[in-house]
Amino acid sequence: MTNVEARPRPGTAPATPTDLPERLAASAAQAPRSAAEIAGWLDERRRGNPSTVERVPFADLTGWEFAAGSGDLVHSTGRFFSVHGLRVRTDYGHRPEWEQPIIDQRDVAILGIVAREIDGVLHFLMQAKMEPGNVNTVQLSPTVQATSSNYLRAHKGAASRYVEYFIDRTRGRALVDVLQSEQGSWFVGKRNRNVVVEALGPVEPHDDFIWLTLGEIFALLREPHLVNMDARTVLSCLPIPTPGGASSTSWRTMPEVRSWLTERKANYALAADYAPLASVSGWRRTADEIVHDEERYFRVIGVRVSASNREVPGWCQPLLAPCSTGLAAFVMRRIGGTPHVLARADLRPGYRDVVEVGPTVQCTPDNYTGRPADEWPAYLDLVLSRRVRPIFDVVQSEEGGRFHHALTRHLIVEVGGGFPLGTPPDFAWLTLDQLGELTRHSYQLDMEARSLLLCLRGLATYR
Amino acid sequence: MTNVEARPRPGTAPATPTDLPERLAASAAQAPRSAAEIAGWLDERRRGNPSTVERVPFADLTGWEFAAGSGDLVHSTGRFFSVHGLRVRTDYGHRPEWEQPIIDQRDVAILGIVAREIDGVLHFLMQAKMEPGNVNTVQLSPTVQATSSNYLRAHKGAASRYVEYFIDRTRGRALVDVLQSEQGSWFVGKRNRNVVVEALGPVEPHDDFIWLTLGEIFALLREPHLVNMDARTVLSCLPIPTPGGASSTSWRTMPEVRSWLTERKANYALAADYAPLASVSGWRRTADEIVHDEERYFRVIGVRVSASNREVPGWCQPLLAPCSTGLAAFVMRRIGGTPHVLARADLRPGYRDVVEVGPTVQCTPDNYTGRPADEWPAYLDLVLSRRVRPIFDVVQSEEGGRFHHALTRHLIVEVGGGFPLGTPPDFAWLTLDQLGELTRHSYQLDMEARSLLLCLRGLATYR
Known part of the structure; x- marks a missing residue:
């Protein structure tokens, strides 16, 4: 977009080229290879690129140190990320204040997928990528998943393959390009660039990469731990249509939904202030x-990594290791025949814009063991009960570059027409297309809801 | 939207009711009263509601204190706002690091305008509101301009008049409802709710309020200091159409514009950390x-206020007093016949999302006195030169509740077809409709650009 002299050309008003939803539906309708076949290829890449991850005490975490005074866990270069304390005060929920460690990563990562039409069908170039925190070491990732510390080579390693597609605009056109948040209880102010670029010319192949259709990716999502978190968030931002068309009815109009979210964002107070890690109570x-102290929530641990197909052959780093499996659940109900999910305006201390729309329930159920029932998240007992019909129930992985074996049960349960439409003020019934609308702009739909949205899209029949 | 049981009804896909732009154009075409007449009414209200503002030393600033240790300037209740220090490091611009005082106001204010159709024309209920920092004490403000500290009555005063329209959803429907930033060099993380609600029933009249058409407001904008900053930002978020229709050509498509902005937001590093006010270097x-130390930028001062038509009869407060008049300027050029402005991706330390789209030039020119020319903002010399044709040149006021006599020259200059279309990477040519698109979501178009956009809208002929 820079330093270009050219004739003006007609602008297109819509936020995406008008034929993109159609092309995405066509790609969703194609799944020539089964999930098992693709998982087999992933196994091969895993064997071809051996790696090891071992826990080490902080004293052996080469390159990392506890800063004098604050006790913050930092890299000796000051780059990559740090772990410090956060002091939280809020009028949302049951806990008016607490302190916790949190990951501070100010670098914006490129989570970039290269797309290309092959035999008339849109394909996405996915990478078999090893991350130290993955339960199964290698998962399908975006083509490029790199922070600027990485792609500007702070670690003095090799450049990220294909990163040029996201820097040099002459190589393709962006199908989607939006900053999105990540886990608001584990990251402070994190934002990543979720971008899909359709390549204009041929793309050089490489052994660790595979072209997949959307239909193949949807099949993979029905299995645990094959499509990584970064891939899920990027793909969720694409304007994948709902089969049957957008003429379906919705419980609330989009202006009403936006007004509800704005009001919820404005309604709650949040003070999330830096605190030295050494003093976090x-x-x-x-x-x-x-x-x-009660061994709840998560631990921060250290690992030493060796990998054969990463930018550098070995390194040490901290990881955030949740103490238990998380739950992200949508309650789904048909209203006037159209599927709606019960979305929640969710405040997390690390969100840049304080509140985002999340799943009906998003928590780590074990954190509530022994707590009074009235402190449980709303609808937690419902989604785990026999009163609902699960239509999707698969455990998926969170980002293995920062989290150690962080697993989230993705649950979508259907309730019948007798289920009340009235909701508490933090909840609203939204259609899939409305969730999709929220992904077009930053800080509206949270990571877990975006991941569930993609899974929901994958349940539809596109052919 | 809460606890309501009702039948589903068809959703409308567009972000605003489809007839709203048309109704706004119709309101823009009507200006039965002149700016002078309305300014006369404002004078009357000013005389009818006498007020005084006097500077006081900090020792006499009742209710405010310098916190022990940090030296931050805080209210004794911990509410309203505070002034603390900010330590800034960035790779944007010429200054890699600095420290400064900054206003921290975590409360979200409602900047709310009640609208209503009168004789078939949309009117907006504007308030003659006194603010201590206004050069002319009283300006036309939104119907409601109140932080939650105010409307929840932290000061134990009267409730803000008409605030119920923005809390009780049965009283009207939101025409626009979006969080927007304010001055990113003076506020840290500030976000306000910009909302227009069309009342469903009759609205009780009050002497300090007046119903204005958009055409009347546009006429008032051609005079200095009549329409306050809060009113300008709210009105700028309305989908006011460009006469001649949206079928006009644009230099870049909206997806390209969004991708450019995302890339600019991701490209720059900003660390803006709290620093104790006492230690700001x-x-x-x-x-x-x-x-x-060089008497540049601004001062923080204290004032004692008495007012007859505010929620409380008197109070003390700090104000930020700029040392000199600011400049917000758009360079305008026709491309393929369609007016485009040269917008800048502007990083400010207080922006929640780091970078927003601002005017071509946004600075306080006096801050550059004595500095080398290569440190001057790009295009500053151009917009002040005789090589351009000014089409709008009016000084407007910034928010008088926080700023003392803060004035910004609003300048729009036209350049001819010989002006190069190539731009440095932080700049892009955007149409008015594209600027309007950016206001639909938070943290994309900055305060000064929104204010200029409204002035630009007011230059068009709607009848």
């Missing part, structure tokens, strides 16, 4: 980990 | 003010 540091 | 505190 309720948490303690041992030689091996930073851990909550 | 380059600034000093006297008995009367906090001032920069």
Whole structure:
């Protein structure tokens, strides 16, 4: 877009080229290879690129140190990311204040997928990528998944393959390009660039990469831990249509939905202030980990990694290791024949815009063990009960570059027409197309809801 | 939207009811009263509601104190707002790091305008509101301009008149409802709710309020200091159409514009960290003010206020007093017959999303006195030169509730077809409709650009 002299050309008003939803539906209708076949290829890449991850005490975490005074866990270069404390005060929910460790990563990562039409069908170039925190080491990732510390080569390693498609605009056109948040309880102010670029010319092949249709990706999503979090968030931002068309009815209009979300964002107070990690109350540091006094929530641990297909052959880093499996659940109900999900305006201390729309329930159920029932998240008992019909129930992985074996059960349950349409103020019934609309702009639909949205899209029949 | 049981009804896909742009154009075409007549009414209200504002030393600033240790300027209740220090490091622009005082106001204000159709024409209920920092004490403000500290009555005063329209959804429907930033060099993370609600029933009249058409407001904008900043930002978010229709050509498509902005937002590093006010380097505190060592930028001063038509009869507060008049300027050029403005991706330390689209030039020219020319903002010399044709040149006021006599020259200059279309990477040519598109969502178009956009809209002929 820079330094170009050219004739003006007609602008297109819509936010995406008008034929993109149609092309995405066509790609969703194609799945020539089964999930098992593709998982087999992934196994091969895993074997072809051996790696090891071992836990080490902080004293052996080469390159990392606890800063003098604050006790923050930082890289000796000051780059990559750090772990510090956060002091939270809010009028949302049951806990008016607490302190916790949190990951601070100011670099914006490119989560970029190269797309290309092959035999008339849109394909996406997915990478078999090893991350140290993955339960199964290698998962399908975006073509490029790199922070600027990486792609500007702070680690002095190789450049990220294909990164040029996201820097040089003459190589393709952006189908989607939007900043999105990540886990608001584990990251402070995190924002990543979710971008899909359709390549204009041929794309050089490489062994660790595979072209997949949307239909193939949807099949993979029905299995645990094959499509990584970064791939899920990027793909969720694409304007994938709802089969049957957008003429379907919705419970609320989009202006009403936006007004509800604006009001919820404005309604709650949040003060999330930096605190030195050494002084975070309720948490303690041992030689091996930073851990909550009741061993709830998560631990911060250290690992040493060796990998054969990453930009550098080996490194040490901290990881955030959740103590238990998370739950992200949507309650789904048909209203006037159209599927709606019960979305929640969710406040998390790390969200840049305080509140985003999340799933009906998003929590780590084990954190509520022993707590009074009235402190449980709304609808938690419902989604785990026999009163609902599960239509999707698959455990997926969170980002393995920062989180150790972080697993989230993705649950979508259907309720019948007798289920009340009235909701508490933080909840609203939204259609899939309305969730999709929220992904077009930053900080409206949270990571877990975007991931569930993609899974929901994958349940539809596109052919 | 809460606790309502009702039949589903068809959703409308567009972000605004489809007839709203048409109704806004019709309101823009009507200006039964002249700017002079309305300014006369405003004078009357000013005389009818006498007020005084006097500077006081910090020692006499009742209710405010410098916090022990940090030296932050805070209210004794901990509410309203505070002034603390900010330590800034960035790779944008010429100054890699600096420290400064900044206003921290975590409360979200409602900037709300009640609208109503009168004799078939949309009218807006504007308030003659006194603010202590206004050069002319009273200006036309939104119907409601109140932080939650105010409307929840932290000051134990009267409730803000008409605030119920923005809390009780049965009273009207939102025509626009979006969080927007304010001055990113003076506020940290500030976001306000910009909302227009069309009342469903009759609206009780009050002496300090007046119903204006959009045409009347446009006429008022050609005069200095009549329409306050809050009113300008709210009105700028309405989907006011460009006469001649949206079928006009644009230099770049909207997806290209969004991708450019996302890339600019992702491209720059910003670390803006809290610093105790007492230790901010380059600034000093006297008995009367906090001032920069070179007397540049702004001062923080204290005032005592008495007012007859505010929620409380008198109070003290700090104000940020700029040392000199600001400049917000758009370079305009026709491309293929369609007016485009040269917009800049502008990084400010207080922006929640780091970078927003601003005017071609946005600065305080006096801050560059004595600095080398290559440190001047791009295009500053151009917009002040005789090589351009000014088509709008009016000084407007910034928010008088926080700023003392803060004036910004609003300048729009036209350049001819010989002006190069190539731009540096931080700049892009956008149409008015594209600027309007950017206001639909948070943190895309900055305060000064929104204000200029409204002035630009007011230059068009709607009848």
